[in-house]
Amino acid sequence: MKICIIGTGYVGLVSGTCFADLGNEVICVDRDNNKIENLKKGKVPIFEPGLEELIKKNSKNKTLKFSTNINKSIKDSKIIFICVGTPTNIKTKNVNLRYVYQVTQSIKKNINNYKIIVNKSTVPLTTGDKIERILNSKKNKNKFEVVSNPEFLREGEAIRDFCYPDRVIVGTNSKKANKILRSLYLPLIKKDSRYINTSRRSAEMIKYASNAFLATKISYINELANLCEKTSVDVKEVSLGMGLDQRIGERFLRAGAAYGGSCFPKDTKALIYTADKFKINLSIVKNVIKFNEKRKKLPINKIHKILGKNLKNKIITFLGVTFKAGTDDMRESSSNIIIPYLSKKNAQIRYYEPTGYKNNFKKLKNVKFFDKIKDACNLSDLIIIHTDWNEFKQLNFKKLVNKKNIKVFDMRNLYSITKMKNNNIKYFGIGR
Numbered sequence: 001m002k003i004c005i006i007g008t009g010y011v012g013l014v015s016g017t018c019f020a021d022l023g024n025e026v027i028c029v030d031r032d033n034n035k036i037e038n039l040k041k042g043k044v045p046i047f048e049p050g051l052e053e054l055i056k057k058n059s060k061n062k063t064l065k066f067s068t069n070i071n072k073s074i075k076d077s078k079i080i081f082i083c084v085g086t087p088t089n090i091k092t093k094n095v096n097l098r099y100v101y102q103v104t105q106s107i108k109k110n111i112n113n114y115k116i117i118v119n120k121s122t123v124p125l126t127t128g129d130k131i132e133r134i135l136n137s138k139k140n141k142n143k144f145e146v147v148s149n150p151e152f153l154r155e156g157e158a159i160r161d162f163c164y165p166d167r168v169i170v171g172t173n174s175k176k177a178n179k180i181l182r183s184l185y186l187p188l189i190k191k192d193s194r195y196i197n198t199s200r201r202s203a204e205m206i207k208y209a210s211n212a213f214l215a216t217k218i219s220y221i222n223e224l225a226n227l228c229e230k231t232s233v234d235v236k237e238v239s240l241g242m243g244l245d246q247r248i249g250e251r252f253l254r255a256g257a258a259y260g261g262s263c264f265p266k267d268t269k270a271l272i273y274t275a276d277k278f279k280i281n282l283s284i285v286k287n288v289i290k291f292n293e294k295r296k297k298l299p300i301n302k303i304h305k306i307l308g309k310n311l312k313n314k315i316i317t318f319l320g321v322t323f324k325a326g327t328d329d330m331r332e333s334s335s336n337i338i339i340p341y342l343s344k345k346n347a348q349i350r351y352y353e354p355t356g357y358k359n360n361f362k363k364l365k366n367v368k369f370f371d372k373i374k375d376a377c378n379l380s381d382l383i384i385i386h387t388d389w390n391e392f393k394q395l396n397f398k399k400l401v402n403k404k405n406i407k408v409f410d411m412r413n414l415y416s417i418t419k420m421k422n423n424n425i426k427y428f429g430i431g432r
C-alpha cells in the first residue's frame with residue numbers, strides 16, 4: 001500500500017519505518033529540510049533502539065523514502081498519516097493543534113483520488129470532526145475518510161510496541177476505510193493482538209483514557225509508597241503481591257519519583273481541559289496531576305535527609321538523567337528539577353548518562369558530564385540512581401566509589417536492601 005507519513009518525529013518515524021518493513025511503500029515527509037537530508041543519509045535524529053538499523057534496511061530496499069515535498073507525497077499516496085507534534089500551549093494549557101491544522105490544509109489541496117486520512121497525533125476529543133470539516137469541499141466530496149488511529153508506543157520500546165501491539169484501535173464509521181486499514185495492520189494483528197474498530201471519538205478518548213489510567217496507577221503505588229516508608233513495609237513486595245492478581249496486573253506498579261516524559265504529564269492535563277469544557281469534573285485525574293506535581297520535590301527532600309542541610313561542595317553523582325531508560329528524552333525528567341536545585345546549593349554535581357552529554361545543564365555551575373561510570377562515582381558523597389538503565393542494575397559500589405562511607409539513593413528501587421546492608425552501604429530507596 002502507498003502510505004504518506006507527515007511528520008518525522010518520534011511517532012511518524014517509528015510508524016513509517018515499521019510500515020515499510022511490512023512491505024508497504026512509505027514516504028515520510030517533513031518540512032525540516034535538514035532533518036530529511038540527514039534521514040536520507042541514514043542519520044536518525046532520535047535515540048530509539050533498533051530504529052536506525054531498520055531505517056537503513058528499508059531505505060536500501062527502497063520501501064522507505066524521505067521528502068520535503070508534501071503536495072506530491074500526498075497526491076501519490078492512498079493512506080495519509082498525520083503524525084505531527086501536539087505540544088501544550090503555554091498560555092491556555094490546552095493542546096496546540098496548529099501543526100495538525102496546517103497539515104490538514106495541505107491535504108485538502110491535494111486530494112486527487114480516494115484517500116484515508118489517519119490521525120495518529122494525540123489530539124483532544126472531536127479533533128477528527130474538525131479535520132473532516134476542514135477537508136470537506138465540493139471537489140473533495142466522497143473522496144476521503146478521516147480516521148483516528150492512536151499510537152501506544154513507549155519510548156525505548158517503540159519498535160517492539162509497534163510490531164507486537166496489545167491492540168490496534170481504528171476509529172471510523174466507514175466500512176471501506178476500516179477494511180483497508182484492517183488489511184494494512186493484518187500482519188501485526190495475526191500475532192495475538194486485537195484489532196478494534198470503534199467510533200472516531202471513542203478512539204480519540206481511548207488514547208487519553210489509557211495514558212491517564214496508567215498515570216493514575218503509578219500515582220496510586222507512589223502514594224502507597226509513602227505509607228510503606230513510614231511503616232517499614234517494602235513497596236516492591238506490595239507491588240508484587242498486588243500485581244499477581246490478574247485484574248490488577250504487575251506492569252506500571254513500580255514506585256518511584258514523579259512520573260515524567262512527554263506524554264503522561266501532557267495528556268492528563270489535556271484530558272482535564274476537555275472534561276472541564278464539557279463541565280465534567282474528572283476529580284481522580286485532577287488529584288493525580290496534583291499529587292505528581294508535589295512528588296517532584298520528593299528526591300530533594302530525600303537528598304537533604306541523607307546529606308544534611310548544607311550541600312556545599314558535596315560530590316553528588318547521578319547515574320542517568322533521562323526520564324526513563326531506553327531514551328535520550330529529557331522532557332519532564334526529575335533531573336531537570338533536582339540538578340538545578342543542587343547547583344544552587346553549591347554541590348559538586350557529576351552525571352553519567354548512556355545517551356551522552358545533555359545541554360539542559362550547560363548553563364549551571366558545578367555540573368559535569370562523565371563518560372565512564374567509574375570516573376563519575378569516584379569519591380562521591382552520594383550516588384543517585386536516577387534512571388533505570390540496565391547497566392546500573394549490578395554495580396559494585398565499593399570498587400566504584402573508593403571510600404568507606406558509601407551512600408546510595410536509588411530512585412528506581414533496583415537493589416536488594418539486605419545485600420546493600422551486608423556490604424555496609426547506606427542505601428535509600430523509595431517506599432521501602
Ligand code: UGA
Nearest residue numbers: 151152153154155218252253254256259260261263323324
Ligand atoms: C507512554 C505510554 O506508556 C505509551 O503507551 C504511550 O503511547 C505514550 O506514553 C504516548 O502517549 O505517546 P512513554 O511516555 O514513552 O509512554 O513512557 P512510559 O514507559 O509509559 O513511562 C512514563 C513515566 O512513568 C516514566 O517517567 C516512567 O519512569 C514512569 N513509570 C512507569 C513509573 O514510575 N512506574 C512504572 O511502573 C512505570
